[in-house]
Amino acid sequence: xxxxxxxxxxxxxxxxxxxxxxxxxxxxxxxxxxxxxxxxxxxxxxxxxxxxxxxxxxxxxxxxxxxxxxxxxxxxxxxxxxxxxxxxxxxxxxxxxxxxxxxxxxxxxxxxxxxxxxxxxxxxxxxxxxxxxxxxxxxxxxxxxxxxxxxxxxxxxxxxxxxxxxxxx
Amino acid sequence: xxxxxxxxxxxxxxxxxxxxxxxxxxxxxxxxxxxxxxxxxxxxxxxxxxxxxxxxxxxxxxxxxxxxxxxxxxxxxxxxxxxxxxxxxxxxxxxxxxxxxxxxxxxxxxxxxxxxxxxxxxxxxxxxxxxxxxxxxxxxxxxxxxxxxxxxxxxxxxxxxxxxxxxxxxxxxxxxxxxxxxxxxxxxxxxxxxxxxxxxxxxxxxxxxxxxxxxxxxxxxxxxxxxxxxxxxxxxxxxxxxxxxxxxxxxxxxxxxxxxxxxxxxxxxxxxxxxxxxxxxxxxxxxxxxxxxxxxxxxxxxxxxxxxxxxxxxxxxxxxxxxxxxxxxxxxxxxxxxxxxxxxxxxxxxxxxxxxxxxxxxxxxxxxxxxxxxxxxxxxxxxxxxxxxxxxxxxxxxxxxxxxxxxxxxxxxxxxxxxxxxxxxxxxxxxxxxxxxxxxxxxxxxxxxxxxxxxxxxxxxxxxxxxxxxxxxxxxxxxxxxxxxxxxxxxxxxxxxxxxxxxxxxxxxxxxxxxxxxxxxxxxxxxxxxxxxxxxxxxxxxxxxxxxxxxxxxxxxxxxxxxxxxxxxxxxxxxxxxxxxxxxxxxxxxxxxxxxxxxxxxxxxxxxxxxxxxxxxxxxxxxxxxxxxxxxxxxxxxxxxxxxxxxxxxxxxxxxxxxxxxxxxxxxxxxxxxx
Numbered sequence: 001x002x003x004x005x006x007x008x009x010x011x012x013x014x015x016x017x018x019x020x021x022x023x024x025x026x027x028x029x030x031x032x033x034x035x036x037x038x039x040x041x042x043x044x045x046x047x048x049x050x051x052x053x054x055x056x057x058x059x060x061x062x063x064x065x066x067x068x069x070x071x072x073x074x075x076x077x078x079x080x081x082x083x084x085x086x087x088x089x090x091x092x093x094x095x096x097x098x099x100x101x102x103x104x105x106x107x108x109x110x111x112x113x114x115x116x117x118x119x120x121x122x123x124x125x126x127x128x129x130x131x132x133x134x135x136x137x138x139x140x141x142x143x144x145x146x147x148x149x150x151x152x153x154x155x156x157x158x159x160x161x162x163x164x165x166x167x168x169x
Numbered sequence: 170x171x172x173x174x175x176x177x178x179x180x181x182x183x184x185x186x187x188x189x190x191x192x193x194x195x196x197x198x199x200x201x202x203x204x205x206x207x208x209x210x211x212x213x214x215x216x217x218x219x220x221x222x223x224x225x226x227x228x229x230x231x232x233x234x235x236x237x238x239x240x241x242x243x244x245x246x247x248x249x250x251x252x253x254x255x256x257x258x259x260x261x262x263x264x265x266x267x268x269x270x271x272x273x274x275x276x277x278x279x280x281x282x283x284x285x286x287x288x289x290x291x292x293x294x295x296x297x298x299x300x301x302x303x304x305x306x307x308x309x310x311x312x313x314x315x316x317x318x319x320x321x322x323x324x325x326x327x328x329x330x331x332x333x334x335x336x337x338x339x340x341x342x343x344x345x346x347x348x349x350x351x352x353x354x355x356x357x358x359x360x361x362x363x364x365x366x367x368x369x370x371x372x373x374x375x376x377x378x379x380x381x382x383x384x385x386x387x388x389x390x391x392x393x394x395x396x397x398x399x400x401x402x403x404x405x406x407x408x409x410x411x412x413x414x415x416x417x418x419x420x421x422x423x424x425x426x427x428x429x430x431x432x433x434x435x436x437x438x439x440x441x442x443x444x445x446x447x448x449x450x451x452x453x454x455x456x457x458x459x460x461x462x463x464x465x466x467x468x469x470x471x472x473x474x475x476x477x478x479x480x481x482x483x484x485x486x487x488x489x490x491x492x493x494x495x496x497x498x499x500x501x502x503x504x505x506x507x508x509x510x511x512x513x514x515x516x517x518x519x520x521x522x523x524x525x526x527x528x529x530x531x532x533x534x535x536x537x538x539x540x541x542x543x544x545x546x547x548x549x550x551x552x553x554x555x556x557x558x559x560x561x562x563x564x565x566x567x568x569x570x571x572x573x574x575x576x577x578x579x580x581x582x583x584x585x586x587x588x589x590x591x592x593x594x595x596x597x598x599x600x601x602x603x604x605x606x607x608x609x610x611x612x613x614x615x616x617x618x619x620x621x622x623x624x625x626x627x628x629x630x631x632x633x634x635x636x637x638x639x640x641x642x643x644x645x646x647x648x649x650x651x652x653x654x655x656x657x658x659x660x661x662x663x664x665x666x667x668x669x670x671x672x673x674x675x676x677x678x679x680x681x682x683x684x685x686x687x688x689x690x691x692x693x694x695x696x697x698x699x700x701x702x703x704x705x706x707x708x709x710x711x712x713x714x715x716x717x718x719x720x721x722x723x724x725x726x727x728x729x730x731x732x733x734x735x736x737x738x739x740x741x742x743x744x745x746x747x748x749x750x751x752x753x754x755x756x757x758x759x760x761x762x763x764x765x766x767x768x769x770x771x772x773x774x775x776x777x778x779x780x781x782x783x784x785x786x787x788x789x790x791x792x793x794x795x796x797x798x799x800x801x802x803x804x805x806x807x808x809x810x811x812x813x814x815x816x817x818x819x820x821x822x823x824x825x826x827x828x829x830x831x832x833x834x835x836x837x838x839x840x841x842x843x844x
Contacts, residue, residue: 046823047713048802049759050809058802058815060823063471065800065815100803 015120015137019113021146022089022106025077028146029106030113030139035091035151037101039109042086059103061090068103069155080107093155102155113146115139120148253362255312260363266307267360268456270316273300274349274356279524281349282531285342294331297345301327304352315372316355322379323348326386335389339535344378344385346528351378459554462514466701469504469511470798474817476504481819512699516551519597519606522561523548526568526608530593533572540579540590541572547597552604553699559676560606560696563669567608567692568593570666575612575690585687587611602704603678604696611689615682617641624650642682643781646670674779674830676700677720703799703826705816707792708775710756714824715788716797716816721829723776723783725791743774743785750776753836754787755827759811779829784836795819799826811835 019030020039040061045068047057054073058065068088073079085108093102123135134153139146256263277297284293305320323345329335351374362368479485480497523545534541552560571593576582579589594609617638624630624644636644644650648667673680678696697703697720705716706725726745733752734742743752752774755761774785797816800823806812813828 044822046815046825047761048806048809048812048825049761051806055805058806058823060474060817060821063467063474063817065802065817065823067803067805095804100805102805 012117012120012137015139015148016115016117019115019139019146019148020089021110021113022087023108023110024072024075024106028110028144029071029149030115030146031089031091031149031151033112035093037090037092040088040090040103042082042088042105056105059088061101061103064101066090066101066103068105070105071154072105072107074154083107091151091155094152104155113139113141115141115146115148256359256363259311263311263313263359263363266311266313267356267363270304270307270356271353273304274353275521275524276300278346278349278528279520281342281346282524282527284337285339285531288337288342291331291333294327294337298324298327298331313356313359315375316352316359319348319352319355319375319379322382326382329386329390335386341385343535344382348378348382351375459515466511466515469508470701470800470817473504473508473798474821476500477819478821512701513551515554515699515701517554517557518549519552519557519560519604520548522557522564523595523597525561526564526595529565530568530572533569537572537576538578539572539576541576542590542592544592544594545596546594550597550599550604552696553701555700556676556696559672560678560694563672563680563694564595564606564608566665566669567694568595571608571610571612571690571692575610575614577613599698600695602698604698606694606696607691608694609689609691614686614688614690615642615645615684616686620644639682642684645682646680671830677703677718679720701799703797703816705795705797705826706775707795707818707824708755708773708786708788709790709792710759710788711761713761714792714818714822715755716795716824716826717775717777717786718813718826718829719794721777721779723778725773725775727772728774740787745776745785748783750783750785751836752785752787753832755832756787756789758786758832758835758839777829777832779833782833782837784833786832797824797826 018033020033020036021028021030023029043059045057045059048055048067051057054070056068056070059068060066070079082105086105087109088103088105089109090101090103092099119139119141121138121140123137134150136148136150139148277300280293280296284290284297287293301320301324305317305324308314308316308320326335326341327345330337330341335341355375358368480501485493485497527543527545530541530543576591576593577585577587582591583589592611594607596609597604597606599605621630621636621641621644624641624647625632627650629644629647629650630636645666646669650667670680673694673696676696677700678694681693681695682690683693684690703716704719706719706722708715708717724745728743728745732744733740734744734749736742741752742749744750772787772789773791774787775791776783776785795818797818799813800815800817802809802812802815811828811831812825813831814826815823816826818824
């Protein structure tokens with residue numbers, strides 16, 4: 001594995017902690033538990049015009065209007081019907097003008113993991129066809145690789161939901 | 170940093186603990202009492218005032234320091250870092266100070282405008298002096314030296330005026346108004362710097378202001394009589410720091426001292442008396458961070474939604490139980506009551522906006538040499554706070570237009586038999602669930618022919634069109650009508666009136682004109698009471714439900730097949746009585762639902778009017794009218810056009826609130842692109 005990965009932005013110590021892991025297809029991703037506000041079952045989403053396809057629209061979370069992004073579509077997975085296990089993870093994202101709650105749709109939620117320093121590795125360089133700047137690193141847990149997501153990057157730092165086009169995974 | 174370099178004994182180091190006490194205990198009468206005994210004549214001789222307390226106190230520092238050090242520009246530019254450090258050490262307190270000071274400056278401005286009308290009313294001088302003194306005191310207590318210095322100088326001027334030693338005329342009022350501007354800038358700057366932004370205000374303006382104040386004082390005092398003879402060296406245009414230390418006692422210690430004293434004694438109780446309502450006011454009114462209010466309104470909005478969710482729950486409505494029904498009804502009443510009350514929290518009087526307009530009218534009338542009486546009524550009319558903020562600029566704009574273009578010069582007025590003094594009136598009142606604001610002048614009125622002529626020239630209307638006078642007058646709100654200064658002069662009106670209209674419409678209001686040639690013009694602004702609740706019409710578009718603001722909807726109809734006209738195989742026009750309107754499928758426009766051509770004669774056409782143009786929107790179904798709580802979709806969707814926000818509907822889902830302005834613009838641009 002390369003030691004000078006593009007995600008050298010993060011110190012290993014910063015990444016240590018608890019993560020909520022979830023599945024997209026056969027891949028396992030994770031976000032810091034501290035960023036997660038709640039997990040809700042998939043619900044009716046009100047579509048909003050003129051947004052990228054992966055922005056599914058808005059939902060009402062107890063009176064708050066929250067944008068929802070389908071992470072499958074965002075990462076270039078083929079679309080798939082929502083099932084009983086499909087979840088919306090409500091996360092807090094730092095935008096240009098403050099924190100904002102957003103929902104991400106995932107295939108299913110797996111578990112909460114305690115990721116230790118030894119398990120963390122820098123994101124390897126995959127070459128050009130895969131964008132890695134929204135990965136903070138990877139964690140190898142029990143032989144499985146979990147991708148540590150940088151939510152602030154995934155969900156748009158510039159305050160809009162316009163995001164870099166995902167490359168096919 | 171100290172205020173006075175050359176001062177002597179009584180100036181103790183500022184107690185560290187003072188700011189906190191000061192700001193919290195402002196306007197506390199007992200404090201003032203404690204201070205009063207000091208206000209003996211001896212103090213007036215002492216050259217150096219004690220560090221001013223932010224409490225209401227006897228004015229001894231002021232009387233003594235008429236001749237305090239004189240401005241050098243350096244005094245106002247150097248203290249940057251020290252000041253900032255002081256302020257940062259207690260940011261919370263500093264923010265409190267900023268909010269309060271700006272509040273006070275607002276009061277001062279208002280009183281100044283009154284003073285301008287009634288210069289003989291000396292109680293107004295007291296009303297101006299008092300908040301000024303508080304601002305100065307608080308600034309000093311916090312260590313914001315630059316503000317304190319400027320305030321101090323102006324306070325001196327005010328005190329001299331209060332004691333009748335100088336006359337207050339337009340010039341003085343101008344000067345103090347300017348100082349209010351400068352101080353506002355400086356105080357805002359403190360806030361900005363506190364938030365980590367670079368300093369934007371240099372001391373130069375403050376220094377020049379202070380010099381001018383000194384000149385004004387000196388000029389008046391010198392002209393005033395022998396008793397003030399040794400006053401200031403201040404006729405000298407460039408003032409050097411510090412020439413006056415030994416002269417300081419001279420001014421107050423001269424012949425008119427007894428009278429002066431008496432006056433002060435007279436003034437003190439009267440200020441006390443004025444304080445009573447203020448204290449009473451603090452007992453019944455508190456300052457609350459607006460975010461907290463917004464949170465309450467938010468939560469109450471959620472409560473309403475949940476309440477209606479429960480009430481409509483099929484499981485619950487299946488139960489037939491008298492007690493439950495009664496309790497549910499009670500709950501509904503209470504939540505509705507709570508909502509009304511929480512909405513009322515956000516309501517503020519429109520006074521603040523009117524005051525700014527008053528200032529504009531005054532300045533503009535002076536500049537244009539047109540004497541004007543400003544009549545204000547209904548300034549207590551309450552509106553949503555945000556609305557008051559947003560409407561201020563358009564109102565100022567309309568008032569400026571009235572003074573600049575509507576009102577004739579005095580000689581022209583007299584020639585037509587009108588009084589040379591023009592009248593501009595500003596009024597606000599309720600009408601149903603709306604507030605009407607009128608800006609009215611008794612000037613020349615709009616010149617219909619000229620507007621028509623220049624609109625034709627600009628190509629805003631067809632050369633052979635024959636619009637009604639009302640339609641012609643509305644042309645001044647057209648973008649492009651007023652961009653060129655030349656046109657403005659010819660037409661007489663309209664600098665950026667399109668912006669005015671747009672701003673008002675973005676508040677879901679509308680503006681109308683009433684004008685009579687030779688007799689004046691009235692702008693009528695009609696605004697909803699609040700932005701938080703919207704009267705909406707629920708329509709179905711594809712699988713989504715959307716809310717159209719009821720204010721923009723003219724009618725809805727199911728057109729007969731022969732009234733739908735096709736262009737290139739698509740239904741593109743609908744005939745509604747005499748007029749033919751463009752027909753747009755809402756679903757297709759927003760990219761929602763079936764984009765396939767919906768047969769308008771099988772669907773519903775909602776006629777929406779925006780900015781004078783009407784379009785027919787094809788929707789699947791017209792559901793019902795509903796009052797909805799408006800929620801922002803957030804910055805993430807800021808660039809989405811045609812959508813103004815979201816509303817939580819009865820079943821808990823979100824319905825998009827459509828923005829008629831955006832939709833009409835999209836349609837217009839679409840057809841332009843196609844053309």
